[in-house]
Amino acid sequence: MHAVRLYAFGPAENLRYEQAPDPVPGPGRLRIAVAAAGVHLLDAALRAGHRGPLPERPTLPTVPGREVAGVVDALGDGVDGLWLGKRVVAHLGFAPGGYAELAVTDVDRVHEIPRNLDFAAAVAMIGTGRTALGIVQFAEPGPDDVVVVPAAAGGIGTLLVQHAKNAGATVIGLAGGPEKTARVRANGADLAVDYTDTAWPAKVRADLGARQASIVYDGVGGETARQAVALLGPGGRHLVFGWSAEGIGEGKGHLVEGVSQSVLGPEMLRRAGGLHALELRALAEAAHGRLRPAVTRFPLADAPAAHRALENRGTIGKVVLEP
Template sequence: MHAIRLHAFGPAENLTYEQVDDPAPGPGQVRIAVAAAGVHLLDTALRQGHRGPLPELPALPTVPGREVAGVVEALGEGVAELWLGRRVVAHLGFAPGGYAELAVTDVDRVHELPRNLDFAEAVAMIGTGRTALGIVQFAELGPDSVAVVPAAAGGLGTLLVQYARNAGATVVGLAGGTEKVARVRDNGADLAVDYTDPAWPGKVRAYLGGRVATVVFDGVGGDVAREAVALLGDGGRHLVFGWSGSGLADGRPYLVKGVSQQVLGPAMFARVGGPDPLRALELRALAEAAEERLTPALTRFPLAGAAAAHRALESRRTIGKVVLEP
């Protein structure tokens, strides 16, 4: 098969398109003929040698990627034959291997795709979608809510705008540049503004006309977060799930005592509850997409263009979820 391999941590050019041995499914595993593989901002940090929230860096050489969708084409020992030939999606967890024509994973991680969901959409929902649904649990959105979404043209931001709109909230979407602002507006935000314009907070205040923000969904950090948090009224919530504007590898989130709450990890799992909170969120995310309540935005690259996909993501030239297609 062909796969993207990383032999040394460093720039995007270190991602090479190579022919490698086909992976064999072990007991309890399936092998998926990959039709779409997700690219995450965390992948770019790992490529540079920064482990981010993961317990350790992958051993080199490695095939990056943790989100895949495709067709099951081989079964490991103990896996029911009914899985063979099924359209599926899976999050691979800590085990990489997604940037490839074939990927193996435990059958317990696999979800059969709803009939009306394509592979790239499913990849967006299995990781980014589950995160979005975990985050919104903390927001308590309704018709009286005013939600501010920085990075609203990104994969996660796109879904947060849609969810908030569906809940009846007034939605303010922030994005960088004219094209992205237009996409945020088309996605249903009541107000879309360019956060590279220093006057953007004043434009938001003028639009709200005396109303205040009730929640800020913050995956950006830095100056954008500081200005967004200043829009909150008493009792407003600053939900923090990243700080890409400060640098995912070495930066720090912008936090305000009594206002900010970091919502990933144990806090999210506790809110979801049950024996497998991540799988529960995955099921909810796929259902939201299948019912067309949430529709991910996508930027597609060929598998061989993984380095270009990383460069585009790092330079903020992508819209929505970045997906590789073999």
């Protein structure tokens, strides 16, 4: 098979597309002929040598990637033969191996893909989708809410905008540049705002009139988050789940009097029945058309370009590698 390997921490150019041995599934495991592999900002942080939320950095050499979808082509001992040939998606957890033509995982991590979902959409929902649903359980929006979503053109932001609109909320989506704000608007946001325009907070206040924001879903940190939090009225809720504008793990809260702030970590995914339940719900939401992930696709061999684009905010939605 072909795979993308990392031999030394550093820039995206350190990712090498090359031949690798085919993995063989052991007992209780199966192998997936990968049709789509998810790329996460955490992958880029680990590649650069940061450990992020992991207890330690990956052991090198490694094949990055933790989200895959494809067709089951081999079974280990003890795995039901009915899995063979099924279209499946899996989150590999903290075990890497996704950036490859073949990936092995435990059978209990695998979900059959609903008939009307393609592989890229399934990959988006197994990781990004479950995270979005994990976030909103801490502040479910309703018809009386004004929701602000920084990075609204990103993978998680796209789904948060849709979820809030489905709940009847007024949604303000922030994104960088006219192409991304156009996508946010098409995605259903009531107001799509270019945060590279320094006057954007005043424009939002003018549009809201007497209303104030009630929820900020913050995955970026930095100045954009500070300005978004300043839009919250008394009793507003600020949910922090990432710091992409400041680097992984570098974010600091932006406390405002009268606003409740929750800084969410991996434990947020363990509520509401745990990871498995969130993954099932995410796939079902997509299968029924209630959540529609946006995807930016790259060939597997172009993994370095995918990492650079993600780090430079040159992507829309979930980044996916396709062998």
